[in-house]
Amino acid sequence: MTDRASFLAAIRATPRGEDPGLPDRIQAPDAPTELRAGESPVERLVAETELVSAEPHRVARASVGEYVAELLRASGSTEVALTEDLAAQLVPIRTACEAVGVHADDYRVVATDRARASRLHATVTGCAAAVAATGSIVTTAAGAGRAGALIAPLHICVVEETQIVDGLHALFDGEALAGAGSLLALQSGPSRSADIEKVLILGVHGPGVVHLVIVGD
Amino acid sequence: MDTGEVIADHVGVPTVVLFPTCLGDVVARQTVADAAQVLARLGFAVRHPRGATCCGQPAFNSGHDVPARAVARATLHALDDGSVDPILVPSGSCTSMVRLHWRELFHKTDDAEAALRIARRVRELSSFLAEQSSAIAALQPRLTARVAYHDSCHMLRELRIREEPRAVLATIEGVELVELAGGERCCGFGGTFSVRYPEVSVAMADAKLQELEPAGIDLLVSADPGCLMQLGGRLSREGSPVRAVHLATVLAEAIA
Amino acid sequence: MSVQEEVDGTPLPPGWSAPAHQPGAFELPTTTFRERAERTMARPFARTAIAGATDHAAELTWLKFEGVDHDGLRDQAKQIRAHAIANLPDYLEQWIDNAEANGTIVHFAADEVEARRIIAEICVDEQIASVVKSKSMASEEVSLNSALEGAGVDVFETDLGEFVVQAMGDRPGHVIAPILHRTKDEVHALFSEMAGRELPNEAEALTAFARAGLRHAFLTADGGISGGNFLIAETGEVMLVTNEGNGRLTTAAPRVHIALVGIEKVIPRRRDLPVLLPLLTGHGTGQQITTYVTITGGPRRGAEPDGPERTHVVLLDAGRSALLGGEFEEALHCIRCGACQNVCPVYRQVGGHAYGWVYGGPIGAVLTPLFRGQEEGGEVAQATTLCGACDDICPVRIPLHDLLLGLRRQRAEQAQTPRREQLAFAAWGAVWSRPRLYRASTVVGGAALRVLARGDAVSTRLPGLRRWTDGRDLLLRRGRG
Numbered sequence: 001m002t003d004r005a006s007f008l009a010a011i012r013a014t015p016r017g018e019d020p021g022l023p024d025r026i027q028a029p030d031a032p033t034e035l036r037a038g039e040s041p042v043e044r045l046v047a048e049t050e051l052v053s054a055e056p057h058r059v060a061r062a063s064v065g066e067y068v069a070e071l072l073r074a075s076g077s078t079e080v081a082l083t084e085d086l087a088a089q090l091v092p093i094r095t096a097c098e099a100v101g102v103h104a105d106d107y108r109v110v111a112t113d114r115a116r117a118s119r120l121h122a123t124v125t126g127c128a129a130a131v132a133a134t135g136s137i138v139t140t141a142a143g144a145g146r147a148g149a150l151i152a153p154l155h156i157c158v159v160e161e162t163q164i165v166d167g168l169h170a171l172f173d174g175e176a177l178a179g180a181g182s183l184l185a186l187q188s189g190p191s192r193s194a195d196i197e198k199v200l201i202l203g204v205h206g207p208g209v210v211h212l213v214i215v216g217d
Numbered sequence: 218m219d220t221g222e223v224i225a226d227h228v229g230v231p232t233v234v235l236f237p238t239c240l241g242d243v244v245a246r247q248t249v250a251d252a253a254q255v256l257a258r259l260g261f262a263v264r265h266p267r268g269a270t271c272c273g274q275p276a277f278n279s280g281h282d283v284p285a286r287a288v289a290r291a292t293l294h295a296l297d298d299g300s301v302d303p304i305l306v307p308s309g310s311c312t313s314m315v316r317l318h319w320r321e322l323f324h325k326t327d328d329a330e331a332a333l334r335i336a337r338r339v340r341e342l343s344s345f346l347a348e349q350s351s352a353i354a355a356l357q358p359r360l361t362a363r364v365a366y367h368d369s370c371h372m373l374r375e376l377r378i379r380e381e382p383r384a385v386l387a388t389i390e391g392v393e394l395v396e397l398a399g400g401e402r403c404c405g406f407g408g409t410f411s412v413r414y415p416e417v418s419v420a421m422a423d424a425k426l427q428e429l430e431p432a433g434i435d436l437l438v439s440a441d442p443g444c445l446m447q448l449g450g451r452l453s454r455e456g457s458p459v460r461a462v463h464l465a466t467v468l469a470e471a472i473a
Numbered sequence: 474m475s476v477q478e479e480v481d482g483t484p485l486p487p488g489w490s491a492p493a494h495q496p497g498a499f500e501l502p503t504t505t506f507r508e509r510a511e512r513t514m515a516r517p518f519a520r521t522a523i524a525g526a527t528d529h530a531a532e533l534t535w536l537k538f539e540g541v542d543h544d545g546l547r548d549q550a551k552q553i554r555a556h557a558i559a560n561l562p563d564y565l566e567q568w569i570d571n572a573e574a575n576g577t578i579v580h581f582a583a584d585e586v587e588a589r590r591i592i593a594e595i596c597v598d599e600q601i602a603s604v605v606k607s608k609s610m611a612s613e614e615v616s617l618n619s620a621l622e623g624a625g626v627d628v629f630e631t632d633l634g635e636f637v638v639q640a641m642g643d644r645p646g647h648v649i650a651p652i653l654h655r656t657k658d659e660v661h662a663l664f665s666e667m668a669g670r671e672l673p674n675e676a677e678a679l680t681a682f683a684r685a686g687l688r689h690a691f692l693t694a695d696g697g698i699s700g701g702n703f704l705i706a707e708t709g710e711v712m713l714v715t716n717e718g719n720g721r722l723t724t725a726a727p728r729v730h731i732a733l734v735g736i737e738k739v740i741p742r743r744r745d746l747p748v749l750l751p752l753l754t755g756h757g758t759g760q761q762i763t764t765y766v767t768i769t770g771g772p773r774r775g776a777e778p779d780g781p782e783r784t785h786v787v788l789l790d791a792g793r794s795a796l797l798g799g800e801f802e803e804a805l806h807c808i809r810c811g812a813c814q815n816v817c818p819v820y821r822q823v824g825g826h827a828y829g830w831v832y833g834g835p836i837g838a839v840l841t842p843l844f845r846g847q848e849e850g851g852e853v854a855q856a857t858t859l860c861g862a863c864d865d866i867c868p869v870r871i872p873l874h875d876l877l878l879g880l881r882r883q884r885a886e887q888a889q890t891p892r893r894e895q896l897a898f899a900a901w902g903a904v905w906s907r908p909r910l911y912r913a914s915t916v917v918g919g920a921a922l923r924v925l926a927r928g929d930a931v932s933t934r935l936p937g938l939r940r941w942t943d944g945r946d947l948l949l950r951r952g953r954g
């Protein structure tokens with residue numbers, strides 16, 4: 001078996017190619033994944049969310065619980081899990097769910113039983129950030145868990161307007177990802193495949209329906 | 218034609234060298250004659266370089282640098298005649314070989330300097346003609362046809378010549394230029410590729426040619442004899458009424 | 474078969490025991506490119522589908538970068554990749570240190586044989602009886618599936634296309650779209666046979682069938698195996714992109730996660746991703762971003778609600794370090810987006826299988842001779858027209874045209890080209906380097922062709938000419954006709 005030392009020694013023994021260097025900080029690139037000058041982050045997030053086939057909703061803080069509960073009820077979801085990154089919205093959502101007869105468990109509890117997790121109709125998560133230019137929700141292992149955002153056919157993500165970052169540059173260059181834990185994840189719309197004759201199918205291994213509930217004051 | 222004779226000479230007029238290339242010497246003689254005729258009508262004295270053979274590309278692109286260098290050297294010495302007259306090549310691919318790849322082929326040889334000298338003099342024919350657009354227009358070229366222009370890959374992507382041949386076609390009254398879907402896609406010639414993988418090569422030609430009939434094309438024009446050998450040869454085999462012709466031929470016909 | 478237990482009250486359908494993967498993908502076939510190409514070209518659907526899908530993908534890519542400085546972005550990406558590869562030993566050490574600090578167990582595979590053995594041994598040590606697998610080209614390189622089956626491990630490919638490939642005993646035909654060359658009818662027949670009943674012949678229903686079965690596999694598998702799109706040195710993380718979500722689930726549901734990643738995938742920092750990620754996804758599928766971007770750094774930590782108990786990363790060399798500092802180093806810059814395949818006019822006709830090994834299209838024509846050697850894999854470098862379309866689209870500006878030419882040169886220098894070809898070029902060089910002989914050859918050749926011609930066209934199928942004249946006339950153009 002090759003060990004670390006001999007593996008690396010073999011690589012070090014090779015000649016060194018030309019090194020163009022690398023700037024310490026890379027400026028926000030001129031890329032489709034960044035905001036254009038003068039664009040509103042929240043409006044771009046709404047537009048990109050639609051482009052990736054997810055559904056954006058702009059909701060006032062006071063009514064988030066009821067709004068989410070109604071989305072769940074309307075979809076016929078009865079087995080629901082909530083993740084801890086919902087933070088201050090966790091209790092209002094759970095309370096509102098109970099009021100409309102939707103049973104909402106803690107994801108932490110459900111996740112201990114893979115079979116039970118797979119029976120979930122929906123998960124509701126918060127996020128660590130949302131990326132305006134790509135319509136992405138950013139979740140972490142410490143927050144929504146690894147599979148919290150994609151284990152069920154329906155995913156609702158609650159995004160605070162203050163969590164919206166402009167583009168990928170702001171996301172990876174900023175502080176939004178501190179304390180992510182063992183996994184950092186971007187998801188942009190429902191799970192999809194076009195493997196069979198290029199026909200787009202939503203909801204392959206992850207959710208087929210994704211809602212972004214964007215919370216503002 | 219490799220006699221070094223002066224095709225058209227008038228004291229005091231600018232002189233150009235017309236390098237026929239090997240395809241021009243074997244299968245595309247008419248193209249070379251047409252190019253010479255057009256240039257003469259535009260008032261240039263046209264010389265053919267004595268002793269020029271081939272640019273060496275068939276061997277170079279197959280990885281056989283030794284014979285490629287030997288052949289290219291003969292042409293290099295023939296072209297390096299001490300003058301500064303532009304060397305015109307009726308082939309984008311051969312131009313690209315001489316302009317861009319000879320420096321690599323002759324790198325660290327006694328001919329390195331001469332190769333650079335020639336690289337500076339060599340010009341792809343259609344881009345040279347494009348500079349003469351007003352002189353061409355003054356000859357009132359006229360030809361009624363729906364025309365598709367096929368970009369030669371080396372001309373398009375190595376020399377970055379795209380608009381120039383189209384500009385030349387635009388000087389001809391009666392020419393209706395149509396851009397085809399996939400117009401910039403390779404025709405499948407690829408030099409020796411065409412005989413290493415004939416079935417794939419022909420299929421690639423067909424992918425292009427199938428666009429012609431729906432678009433009602435009469436003339437398929439290119440500025441590379443290799444592409445024309447491929448596309449014209451396939452059209453002929455299929456009994457198509459569409460002609461594949463060099464830009465120089467179209468011009469020669471239009472100003473006849 | 475550990476997955477045949479009941480989950481959620483529903484037994485697995487009978488066809489759902491782990492499908493057999495083709496054996497022997499490890500070896501290059503002894504056929505020629507020409508022979509393999511003919512097989513694909515004989516299937517009209519495959520040709521139409523490949524052409525249609527690649528044209529569409531290339532168009533989406535160009536559209537995606539309209540209005541932004543595409544070339545400037547490619548320059549930045551090239552710089553990041555070139556810097557990372559020039560400093561590969563340092564960045565790898567940094568990655569290893571950080572990954573180990575995250576709790577990742579790092580393994581070192583000098584070649585494909587070792588990669589197979591290491592992963593088989595991990596499966597034994599971790600008591601893994603079945604694995605779910607997310608699409609990985611590196612695992613194709615080492616023929617991992619057959620090694621796992623040999624070790625008694627059930628393997629489920631979970632990417633929809635890869636699952637079909639596996640169940641058919643086929644091989645992926647495209648880096649991004651593995652079953653580009655397969656019809657819906659073929660998938661329908663396969664899944665109906667597995668289901669033991671006639672399924673609706675619609676993509677949605679077929680996908681749902683695969684999802685249901687694969688969900689069982691996800692819930693019961695002991696291990697998850699993935700590749701990795703990037704190794705982030707600064708954090709010791711592995712990044713994965715998928716659209717279906719199978720990549721994320723592979724790292725989330727099973728008890729053990731194993732990633733097999735080529736050493737060249739290392740990049741310095743997370744903050745290089747804003748350049749590399751849009752190029753990878755924009756050139757792969759024409760998407761702004763893939764649906765799932767997953768960056769994993771080791772096993773589940775402390776209070777996290779889910780995740781694997783242990784994560785292993787197997788670093789794969791297998792011919793990569795041999796390219797460092799040499800003429801072909803830039804081949805290591807590749808981020809496996811597949812864009813060069815999408816614009817390749819040859820790939821468009823023949824598909825991925827014609828290239829004989831794991832990678833097709835221009836990058837396949839470069840990597841196959843480099844990773845498998847000239848003698849075994851050198852022929853495919855000839856199978857391009859050097860049209861340069863790949864150079865224009867490559868997101869990290871790999872000079873594929875130059876690399877192909879260099880490989881052809883190397884092949885000729887090593888005398889790996891057929892003897893007949895060497896003799897032909899030597900003779901050609903001897904004659905055409907002498908203007909008088911050249912002149913004579915064009916006169917004689919021209920005269921001979923005129924004898925053979927009817928009108929302006931030579932169409933005779935004489936032995937020396939038939940590779941041209943079987944499909945084309947040779948036009949002499951004596952007049953302007």
